[in-house]
Amino acid sequence: MSQLSAPQPDAKKALLKVENMSVTFRNGKKIVRAVRNVSFDIYQGETFALVGESGSGKTTIGRSIIRLNPIDSGRVLFDGEVISGKISGEMQRKVVRCVQMIFQDPMASINERAKVDYIVGEGLINSKLCKTKEELKLKVENSLLDVGLLPEFSSRFPHEFSGGQRQRIGIARALVMEPRFIIADEPISALDVSIRAQVLNLLNKFKHERGLSYLFIAHDLSVVKFIADRIGVIYAGQLVELCAAERLFEKPLHPYTRNLLAAAPIPDPRRARDRAAEIYDPTQHDYSKEGPQIVEVEPGHFVLGNTREIEAYRDKL
16 A cells, blocks of 8 residues: 555545655766655546646656656556556556546647647557547547537647647547546646636546546646645655645645745735745755654645654644
8 A cells, every 4th residue: 555545535546556656867877866755646536736846856757657757666556557667568558548648848749740630549540449530530529629629620730729729639639548547747837827727627627527537747836726636745856745735735834845835926916025935945854863754744644754843743733
């Protein structure tokens, strides 16, 4: 069982488990530990958000789950089966079918020379999930309609669309595979503010209509406030805090989490002016005698710290 299996009152099923994941990149003699011993569960029908600054390891975790990056240690389980490391061809096909990813840059993740019908239907073609061209065309058109695009758009090229429309094409490409789990890697960061709410509402719609589960990756806590059920905060490849979204905003404990919240924009100039800045300094932690561990300080609320820090966090509850 994963270390961070928060109690679920309605006994939801853990669809995805990340257990003690570590990922290292090597460039010659240089070694970068991008992810360090990270564990969490994502439940059926849940939106789980990973939040942290650029370079914290969020995207690496998402790409490792979908097998784009190999992991050094730990494992990933989907629906109770291991999908990390060496797996069978049958399991690989299951991952492709059931786990999809929406990428951050809607232009860079789409083949500019391909028409929309091929972009959206490529997964179906490669996985041989359609018996006829008519079935393929119908599934592509229905997927475009699902994300608010007209079927006739299927004969156009990506450069003919706006950024928001291109991201909808990316969402349609993921949805056409009828997945159970979607990794959304900063899906709105490259979009205009006016378009962001539309994309978030679209993702929420499919969550409720299709029972989808999401790993939603973002660098801004304010973005995930209204879409996430639970939030994990990542710093330098480590999970430093994890709890229900509402509780995280109500009672943030780790100083890095408080720093992220302090940096989130407030739509009230007076409140923003009066808000005290909180700068996170990693040297404030003294781990020379005792290293940190992720500990459950209250039901479903996990924080990284040593014994002295954990006691201090509990005193704040």
